[in-house]
Amino acid sequence: MYRSHNCGELNASHINQEVTIAGWVQKSRDKGFMVWVDLRDRYGITQLIFDEQRTDKTVFEKAKSLGREFVIQVKGTVIEREAKNKNMATGDIEILVTEMTLLNAALTPPFTIEDETDGGEDIRMKYRYLDIRRNPVKNSLLFRHKVAMEVRKYLSDLDFCEVETPYLIKSTPEGARDFVVPSRMNAGQFYALPQSPQTFKQLLMVGGMDKYFQIVKCFRDEDLRADRQPEFTQIDCEMAFVEQEDILNVFEGLTRHLLKEIKGIDVAEFPRMTYDYAMKTYGNDKPDIRFDMRFCPLIPEGGTFEPKGFPVFDDSEIVLAINVEGCANFTRKQLDELTDWVKRPQVGAKGLVYVRYNEDGTLKSSVDKFFNEAVLKTWAEKCKAKSGDLLLILSGETNKTRTQLSALRMEMATRLGLRKPEVFAPLWVVDFPLLEWDEDSNRFHAMHHPFTSPKPEDIKLLETEPGKVRANAYDMVLNGNEIGGGSIRIHDRELQSKMFSLLGFTPEQAEEQFGFLMNAFQFGAPPHGGLAFGLDRLVAILGGQETIRDFIAFPKNNSGRDVMIDAPSVIDGSQLNELHIKIDFTS
Template identity: 45%
Template sequence: MRSHYCGQLNETLVDQQVTLCGWVHRRRDHGGVIFLDMRDRDGIAQVVVDPDTAEAFANADRARNEFVLRIQGRVRLRPEGTQNPNMPTGMIEVLAKDVEVLNTAATPPFQLDEHGKVGEEVRLKYRYIDLRRPEMIDKLRLRSRITHRVRAFLEDEGFLDIETPILTRATPEGARDYLVPSRTHAGSFFALPQSPQLFKQLLMVSGFDRYYQIAKCFRDEDLRADRQPEFTQIDLEASFVDEDDIMGITESMIRSLFREVLDVELPEFPRMPYAEAMSRYGSDKPDLRIPLELVDVDDLMKNVDFKVFSGPANAEDGRVAALKVSGGGKLTRKEIDDYTKFVSIYGAKGLAWIKVNERAKGLEGLQSPIVKFMESVIEELLDRVGAEDGDIIFFGADKTRVVNEALGALRVKLGEELELYTREWAPLWVVDFPMFEDDGSARLQALHHPFTAPSCDVETLRSNPVVALSRAYDMVLNGTELGGGSIRIHDQDMQRAVLEVLGIDQAEADEKFGFLLEALKFGAPPHGGLAFGLDRLVMLMSGARTIREVIAFPKTQSAACLMTDAPGDVSQDQLKELNIRLRHKAKVETAGE
């Protein structure tokens, strides 16, 4: 039906006949001549309809925004003075000889031009209209380019695109599974995969050597601002590799993506141990664009007459850390109070601070309600953090986890609000993660997942699992974890030992992971891999605010689809076929939840 997309028109097509199909972006009537801005996925082109083409003029006259039209006409240069150099098609226009209305449109619920502002709820309810906006088209076009380049890169590296099952069995991977009842196996359930983890390991046992997949994954997680119940991974696995091999391949892939898609040459990817990242930045995904660091001051605070500091300083699981902000002395008391409220989200009971107004004056040059409690250590403290006139020092004193989370988050917030970024892109690898973590429950938990190989032998793991490190690695960019992976366990004895440490006995292990444990007996090669969050990657590369902006049909924070009103009720007949009886009818949620 068309010969060209609207955005393809330019001066090289002057005097050629073209056929366009698309939507009316804007209609203007100028003294008997009608101008139509026609829009499709490639751009916008101006169409001129003169009254001497009676039928075409009549159709253009009744057209309104979002009508679907087919237009035939001749490309010509715009008259002098009407050209628009800021628009890709701004030097030309199409003089229409035929205008056909393919479909009418009701008045859209919001404007699609750059001046339209509307809440996200409305945009998600009418997502098919929201996706017509050039801004959204550009994001999804970028996503398509990224996945195309990823496939090309991995194919060139010898990886095979292999699909793994969507209906599988429930396995513990850190979040709740989405369960699917089986009609043919009454009382039994499939689970939607949280990742292709076990299947890709089985592909390595099968000898495929290098696998990749752009895979849909599902996690029934609690509400989070930037998580989706279904998301997309760039998933890969390889045999006969070590950490350097996987990290080298994936780093090259990301460098290639940024170079070819954004024309950006990423800087060096430093490697940082997990313990160092937590100590210096309070986070295992530090944003290295921000030149702020946490400094331990426990030793200075052990004997001060201030229990808020001395208590955690002397506790085995406590920490006292300082965060110096150069030039932060200009912060108002209200701003400091707002930051105090902010860190309370992370469990902090308060936010102590010292303003360094004039260091040469000693205590008189400092402004803070806590200085009087630390006269004996104040000079050493100021030296340690490198304090200068005009600075402010914030303190966290609590359990190590609380201090890290609170000051780590405060560091990021200060970096953004005070515009402290020193560069545009800051990648790194975080390595040497602990194998397990103690979350306060009766059992240790795997920090990544229970199929990650430890960096020690079986005996050492069993004797002191708390100090065991894993062969895991995360790629971080601008404070966002792009992807995480590890070398996997390929030995059955080691896999059983890890499951035992996690409190999973042999019977439970055989029930849940028997197929994997069995496979490990039949010549499993050393292997490892990594999975990137495609949605996060596109969000970063496009400059979007949330991952919902780069997913065609996302869910809300409560895992609902406002457009289709999902999840929804099903009939009693369907439930009966599945041998399911509801104990409680679902609560009706408001659209905004």
């Protein structure tokens, strides 16, 4: 056998035992008459000692030639270490080597395989298999495994059944762009890779499976960012004979279970917030509630700004402030820098108004020549500001201003250290609009997806005021990130047909795209609903990170490329011919 023990388990209880271990050379120290080697595997590091007096001469000479990342097997006796290392699990012992086998030599790695490496992101992505040997990446993958196992355990204990659904499915026009796969056997026809197993899990409910889950790979051909990859993993779930409350309770329970088992944290509160309240109070539908800074409207909704005289406010639909506690001591330089920050194209504000509520009780603003101190005092009272606080104010068109102030709120929280990764603040956002109007296509689009059921009490509005219909939908938010979303589904063919009609489908198009689902509804579809968590994002947040790449074994870069295997790539012309694809590179 290659090893009797791994490199992380030996301790003082093994002294005088003969053992065999194998792994990679982390580093070696040659003192001439003695060589020490740190041998590493997934489980830890064990120090080896090669002694000119006690080690076979041939073995001793081999030890002097070992390089970093050489793969070796050694046999020897566990002995007590003279200079113990309290920072290592194996720091009380070392192995006096009697035999060594070189299993594989190694080139010098392009970056150091250490916790703190000298390798940049690009080079580490290219040699990802080396990067995985480093503890931060290795531990992130082990952490992901632990989370996935806890998910499976929790759901299985509640009688959920894991069922695999197809990867080669039909392309649909709704949602993000599909990755398409040409069919060799069906000329000119294409499969799509699933953006989610949505219709299949609904069909499983029609099939009577009752409680389904799947940790499943999904695909979207869209632009990337820190928390998005073209292929991603969902914890996908569906339940039959349930209402919204049933689903919220189950997955609130799952989240509590993960926080307890993975982080050792008991969550006291799990608030619920309507979409409308979230947008008006935080400017987005996934608010971070680890800190306050709620929006304070300085114009009553539907009203006008008083007193008049400052054109920027007079011409605005909305004037909003946030109260940044304890920041009245911000310097003019800091405030000017914040003004430049909100003017960036990524935010798009035209400017920033500030009011300092000084410790002596006086108020000083950037608009003193338009508003006296009495007016500033009323603003401070509206925003519940006190001495030492700072008001930051934006104005303009309602939706844009809310989005801009939301970005500023998050930026201030980051600068002030309020987004603490060790603090977890989950919540549900509910009562989303069912539909949203798109000016470019001049039609409604489903805010979640076409299979989301409207609130029962709003169904009557579908004919007269579809834009006011609320969805029976919900999102799970954790620390300002949407980690999951779902809805109660439509299970009635007539209502589903009406939904397709509102989305601009002709009856023929609806039948072509989704006839299989509507036909299934005619054979006794139960009321059902579900939810999908984004596993990559959930694991990253539980791991205290904003980006998901280190929790994915082989991620893509920002261009959607796998630089390690150089994909996507051009394929051979003969393959294109087999797939009945002709590409004109001249056009």
